[in-house]
Amino acid sequence: MAGYICLLLLIVTILENLSMFIPGMPQVLQPTSPLFTVLKKGAVYSLVAVSMNLLNGFTGLFSLGQAGFMLLGAYTYAILTVPAKMKDQVYYLFGGSLLKTSLVDIFGAVFGTEGVGRAIAMVLGVVLAIVLAGCVAAFFAYLIGLPVLRLKSDYLAIATLGFAEIIRAIFQWQRLGPITNGANMIKGFPTFTSFNITDSSGQVLFRLSTFVPFLVSSICILLIILLINSSYGRAFKSIRDDEIASEAMGISLSKHKMLAFVISSFFSGMGGALFAMYVANAQAKAFTSVMTYEILLIVVVGGIGSISGSVIATFLYVACSEWWLRFLDSEMVLSSGFKVPLLRNGFRMVVFSVVIMVIVLFFSRGIMGDRELRLPGISARPVRPKSADKGKAAANAAAQTVTEEKSSDEQEG
Amino acid sequence: MKVSGAAVCAADAVMLWYSHVNRYNPGNSRNPVWRSVLHDCGRAVCMRLTHALEKNSMEYVISVLLSGISVGGQYALIAIGYTLVYGILRLINFAHGDVFMVAGLMGIYFTAVMPITLSIPLVILVTVALGFTIERVAYKPLRDAPRMSVMISAIGVSYLLQNSATYITGGQPMTYPTIPFLASTIKVFGTHTKWVVILTPLLVLLLVFLLTQLIDRTKIGMAMRAVSKDFETSRLMGIKINSVISMTFIIGSALAAVGSVLFFTNYPAITPMAGAMPGLKAFVAAVFGGIGSIPGAVIGAFLIGICETIIKGLPSSWDVSVFSDAFTFALLIVILILKPQGLFGEAATDKV
The missing domain is CATH 1.20.5 (Single alpha-helices involved in coiled-coils or other helix-helix interfaces)
Incomplete structure (x- = not known):
């Protein structure tokens, strides 16, 4: 499995840097192409979708708090990594931040602020901040889980949704402004593009901005797969299938539900940190219940209880919404002078939601059902591994084939 | 003071x-x-509250309370739709808030082409048709599927309605037409307010009275009670499940349409997301009052409406108005932990 991940990361890195070393590459491989937006956003969303699937699909806890935990992660990351010299500018409404330094600056004091030392400091600071983002989300999940995990299916859903809304309100409170910047966005922290290797004049030498989200989410998804295949994972699935029977088999319901909830929130928090890096800001009003619904629908389209399904669905969903279906949002006049009806701003999302409704109603098992994608070299193992990187590889391959299609389309157009 | x-x-x-x-x-x-700590905290909060009140006039307090009651009445009309559907299908109809929003939009589009006396009944009719269609298309095929699938389908419908509304309105906030009688002002207890504020609670009480009569006295009402008691048995007894379920959606949508006329007269702008928050709040009201109980939902809705308006009306130096939505959910969680069956709900027993 590790081999597939390395291969995937290699492909992503090569794709990203192709235009750098070989001149005259088609538009789609230029750094500004939607392909890389899709890959970055897909990597971020697939982590969140898989973490939601761990809870909803594998443990049978119908939780709708994902956006709240992403918000916690995003804000933790943002607060901890805004560089000290940016603080006054970002928090100008509140006369500077309460937190005078950042993790990157702390590591910078150890490793130096120039050249390689600066790079090490930034990588360490960012990684630590992402992990802490997960920890904060997990801690809050523990607190929230104590009361709400006793609730059954739809009550749990509405209670977690409510918690996400409460968290959102707290982070918009002006009194917390010196920490959270109130209702304004936090920005200026390291993003994916900060990882591109540049020379002293700022000229990019080697791009790593797509590699980074892929690396973080594939490690996290790998950890989730290992968890699902462990005895804990089997306990989760037995709780999903029959609570009473699994309790009779000696599985502690409260302990395992709490474990699944905390772990899922941990990875959602990390996903939130990655999301903040992707959009280059953290703002509470982005993390509404609509975001949770979107992720839930991705999980459903991929198949509840299938990791590879979630990953494939994420990349399909993101690619459709950010790239392939974009043309639905602008008016189109054919060469014969015929103006295609209905096409205007917002039509893409209507088509999208109709497709999702059709899947929910008629293909309720989604793309993968509860099966996993199998690739040679993995299915032969004694422990049946359920892999996501295969899904990613497939999605990536799909993206590549579409790349070709797209370029041919452009020629026609 | x-x-x-x-x-x-x-x-x-x-x-x-x-x-x-x-x-x-x-x-x-x-x-x-x-308990004594709670008492001291409660006392401290009351002292601060009254301290704030002293700075304001009695008229201000009355106007806050009046608008709280009217918002509560509008939530009540939505909450009944939730509580009826949940009582029978055990489904949180996430799309209900969006049906309410669509009714508001239809109010705008219909009044643009026809007189108000014609457009309001038409809005109610079309909303009823929408609710009926949603049930037939999105929920009926999943009657025997797990509860989670139906809820996901409801979320999908809500997503579809919101996106369609964005498409049709172009994402711009739409202005609700002023309805001549409802929007005219009146002086009550020394404060100026709109007629809709006074009329809402009365209308709600009238509609609830009619609805309880329908449920207690008519044949279809009896069938609804039977189905909410035991779905399978009432099916075996020859009750036409589908017509009963359709009926609940029809009643719920009609009340939501009435609610939308009242609600959006007070809040002039409608966005595609305008239904989501009132919908969730109305659901919380339904849970608070005990799901399945109509008087419970109404009382819960009034309580939430009043509390929310009070929080919004607190002195702006406190900066607490951002919590007016969060308060509702905090209330929900407290209720779910302390008294999950709500004020008037029947305790559910799980048979193993």
Whole structure:
């Protein structure tokens, strides 16, 4: 499995840097192409979708708090990594931040602020901040889980949704402004593009901005797969299938539900940190219940209880919404002078939601059902591994084939 | 002002009553320290509240309360739709808030082409048709599927309605037409307010009365009660499940349409997301009152509406108005933990 991940990361890195070393590459491989937006956003969303699937699909806890935990992660990351010299500018409404330094600056004091030392400091600071983002989300999940995990299916859903809304309100409170910047966005922290290797004049030498989200989410998804295949994972699935029977088999319901909830929130928090890096800001009003619904629908389209399904669905969903279906949002006049009806701003999302409704109603098992994608070299193992990187590889391959299609389309157009 | 003393007295009276109740029911709260801390906190909050009140006039307090009651009445009309559907299908109809929003949009589009006397009944009719269609298309095929699938389908419908509304309106906030009678102002207790504020609670009470008569006295009402008691058995007894379920959606949508006329007369702009928050709040109201119980939902809705308006009306130096939505959910969680069956709900028993 590790081999597939390395291969995937290699492909992503090569794709990203192709235009750098070989001149005259088609538009789609230029750094500004939607392909890389899709890959970055897909990597971020697939982590969140898989973490939601761990809870909803594998443990049978119908939780709708994902956006709240992403918000916690995003804000933790943002607060901890805004560089000290940016603080006054970002928090100008509140006369500077309460937190005078950042993790990157702390590591910078150890490793130096120039050249390689600066790079090490930034990588360490960012990684630590992402992990802490997960920890904060997990801690809050523990607190929230104590009361709400006793609730059954739809009550749990509405209670977690409510918690996400409460968290959102707290982070918009002006009194917390010196920490959270109130209702304004936090920005200026390291993003994916900060990882591109540049020379002293700022000229990019080697791009790593797509590699980074892929690396973080594939490690996290790998950890989730290992968890699902462990005895804990089997306990989760037995709780999903029959609570009473699994309790009779000696599985502690409260302990395992709490474990699944905390772990899922941990990875959602990390996903939130990655999301903040992707959009280059953290703002509470982005993390509404609509975001949770979107992720839930991705999980459903991929198949509840299938990791590879979630990953494939994420990349399909993101690619459709950010790239392939974009043309639905602008008016189109054919060469014969015929103006295609209905096409205007917002039509893409209507088509999208109709497709999702059709899947929910008629293909309720989604793309993968509860099966996993199998690739040679993995299915032969004694422990049946359920892999996501295969899904990613497939999605990536799909993206590549579409790349070709797209370029041919452009020629026609 | 006298109000301060009165409020502190009220806090004391509530605590006295509470300790009195607990003496005969010691299972509820075993910890007197906790209780006295709660009392002191409650007293402190009351003192601060009254301190804030003294700065404002009595008229301000009355106008806040009046608008709270009217918002509560509008939530009540939505909450009935939730509580009826949940009582029968055990489904949180996430799309209900969006049906309410669509009814608001239809109000705008219909009044643009026809007189208001014609457009309001038409809005109610089309909303009913929408609710009926949603049930037939999105929920009926999943009647025997797990509850989670139906809920996901409801979320999908809500997503579809929101996106369609964005498409049709172009994402711009739309202005609700002023309805001549409802929007005209009136002076009550020294404060100027709109007619809709006075009329809403009365209309709600009338509609609830009619609805309880329908449920208690008619054949279809009896069928609804039977189905909410036991889905399978009533099916075996020959009750036409589908027509009963359709009926609940029809009633719920009609009330939501009436609610939308009242609600959006007060809030001039409608966005595609305008239905989501009132919808969730109305659901919380339904849970608070005990899901399946109509008087419970109405009381819960009034309570939430009043509390929310009070929080919004608190002095702006406190910066708490951002919590007006969060308060509702905090209330939900407290209720779910302390009394999951709600005020008037029946305790559910799980048979193993």
